[in-house]
Structure formats: C-alpha cells, structure tokens
Amino acid sequence: MMRTDILKQATTMRWKMAHTCGTVLFVVIVPMMAQNATVPAWQTTSAPAPQKLATKVVMLPPVVNVETLPSGGQTGGLAGSAFGSGSVASTGGLAGQRRGSKSDPAGSFDEVLVSAAKAHLNEQGYTLLSLDDVQDPSVSDLLRQLEPLTNRLAHGAINDQAREVLNHLSTLPENYLVFVQFMEVKEGPGGSWNPNTGAITSAMFSTLVRAALISTRTGTVIWKDENLERKLFHTNDPKFGKFLDQIYSTLASQGGNQ
C-alpha cells in the first residue's frame, strides 16, 4: 500500500514537473521563435513594405543639359581690388540661348540616370514603367505633355500647364506616380595662377541632379531631392554612382508617403 502510494506520488510529481517545464518552455521559447520568424518588414525598417507599394511609376526620359559657361579674358592681377582677381567676359546677347546643347556625354548620362533610378525604385517595391509601357493611350498622351516640363517638375515646381495635365490624369481610373530627373553639367573657365601677382583662380565646374516623384492622384510632389557637386564626373565614375545614391537614399524614408 505504502509502496503503491509512493509510486503514484512520484509519477504525479514527474507529470507536474514535466507539465510546468513544458509550459515554461512554451511561454518563453515559442514567442521568441515566432518573433524571429514572422517579424514583418515594416517593423524592422523605416522603408515601406514592397507589397504595399505596388504603385506604378512612370519614368519620363531624363533631361541632361550640358552648358559651357563663358570663358577667356582671364585678367588675374591686382587691378580694381585689394587682391588678385580674374574675370571672364559675359555671353550676354540679344535673346541668346542660355542653355547649351546636348553633347556626346549627355547620352551616356541618360543611361546612367535611368539605370540608377530603376535600381532604387525597384528596391523600394515600385513597379517601374517607361512611357512606351503605358497601355492606355490617353494616359500616355497626357504624360508626354509633361516631358517638356521635366526641368521644372524635377525642381518640384508645378506650373499651370503641368497642373492642367495632372488634373486630367487624376480623373482617370488608374493612378500613377511620375518620376522625373534633370541633370545640368556646367563647364566654365579653368583655374589659373599669375606668378607675378600671386593671383589664383579655381576652375568652375558643377554637376547638378534633381529628381522628383509626382502623384497623379493628388497632383502633388510627394518626393524630391537634388544634389550639387562642383566637379565633373565621367559616366563610369564610381563617385557619380555615390553622388546619385545620395539623392535616392531619401526616397526610402519619404517616397512612401503618397
């Protein structure tokens, strides 16, 4: 009798201990496993979840302006000021063209801009389309009307003409985001040194890239950024890639706020 009772008690104790341990393991380990296995992307990163951003982005062809600033007439020296100064003549003229024409490198820059934008937008989960990929001809026609306004739109400035087009687009059943890029390369006079006076000048170069994302639903600029470097890049320069990355890095934090 005594032996049987002792055996029963021991068995009951084992069961209780096993049950308690099992409960503890379940309470502690299962949530930990669940946390590791099922943490959604939006909880771990500020970037928008790709599944939620299946918005179609239409990329307008980038505009690249290569402008040559007036050069020549360097007059380094002490004339007219307390220190050396150099100056160059103006290109002022009667209604002359300020913008330079597209030169050979511009075509290559187009490709770099498009591929960089594609990489970053795809990373953010956007569905990227070119103008030719847009099936609806009415949408395509309207978007083509925005092409001449790329410079303005990339600056985030929507004028009456652009607003009219965007208003038309907002009435259509499908909503798009319009992605625009503008690049301006300026090449001015180089640096100089006058050994007689000690006057020096630095070369005038600059590369500016602007990009913006515009919602056709609201007709507003939902993201824009720009970057300026006072230097010239080659298209295959890794630094140019980093220069563009600086612009698109803000897309992750701001681009999803549509």
Place this chain on the structure above:
Amino acid sequence: MKPLFVKTSFCMIVLLLLSATCLANRAKLPPDPRFASIGQIVVLPVVDNRTGKKDKISLDSLRKAAINNLKHKNYSVTGSDNTDVSGDIAEEDLNDANPTWVKHLGPPDSRWVLVIGLEDVHSKITFGSTGNAEVVGFLFDKQDGTVLWKGTGVGQAGQGGLLGMTLKGFMSEAALDNAMANLLSGIPKRVK
C-alpha cells in the same frame, strides 16, 4: 633713293590714316534700336537660384550694384519689390518665360523689367583662397512679352599664399562683383 623712301613713308602714313578712320567709324555704329528705345528699367529683387549649401550673400546689395552699373550706362533705372506674379519667381519661369507671364511681371505701369538670378557663389581655401560666382540676367519687354536680352556672367577671384588665405571671407563678394560686371557688359552703353 630718297624719292623711294618718301613714297614708301607716304603710303604707310596713308594706310595708317585709313585704318584709323575705319576703326573710328566702326566704333560709331548706330546703337541697337531695341536698347535705344528703353525708357525706364525696373530692377526686381534678385532671384536666388542656388542649390545646396548657401553662403550668406546680400541680395539687395547685388541689386544695387546692378542699378548703379546701368545708371553709369545712362539708363534710367529704379528698383521695385513688387514682382506682381503669383508666388516667387522660379528659375524655370525665367528660362521658359512665356508672354503671358512676362506681361504680369513687375509693377503694372512698368515696361522694361530686369530680373537677375544668382546661380552660384562660393569660396574655398586652396593654396590661398578663391571665389567663383555665376549670375544670369533677363531684360523683359512687357509690352510684347518678350525677352529683350539675357546673359550669363561668371566671375572668379582669388589670391595665393598666406595672405590669400586670410582673405577668404572677401572672395565670394569679389567674385560676385566680377560676375555682375561681366553680366551687364552685355548691355550696351546708351548715348546721352
């Protein structure tokens, strides 16, 4: 021998006189009628088109410099803060100005309106210090909504050595002065 020398000298003197006369006549070309007909130019506030980090620059001083420059060229010039267009003037408004926009620019009673845009100005330390500046200018005729003149002026300034390094603070303004002078050199001097 002597007559030959006299003849040669005479010919050279005649040639010199002829070339001098040609140069003098060239300088007295009639002025461009579009500039000659200008009554009063209204200079609007300078549009700051700079990108990125902006050095502190007095835009009002820049406008005053432009006004003084044009006054020295015998134009009647005045400044006005009334841009009369909705919102600020954007860089693109100036580059792609359409007649409707131009006609609403500046005070209603004005006809010739000058807008100056500051594109870039900066200074840096090198083996000394340097400054670079770029400005653009647009002279509009509101009567027909056209751009009468537009130009770009760049200016560079700099001084090498330790002395130059101490002068860095002045380089932006020096470059800007040069840029403004170069820009407005595109507007011809008016005959009194």
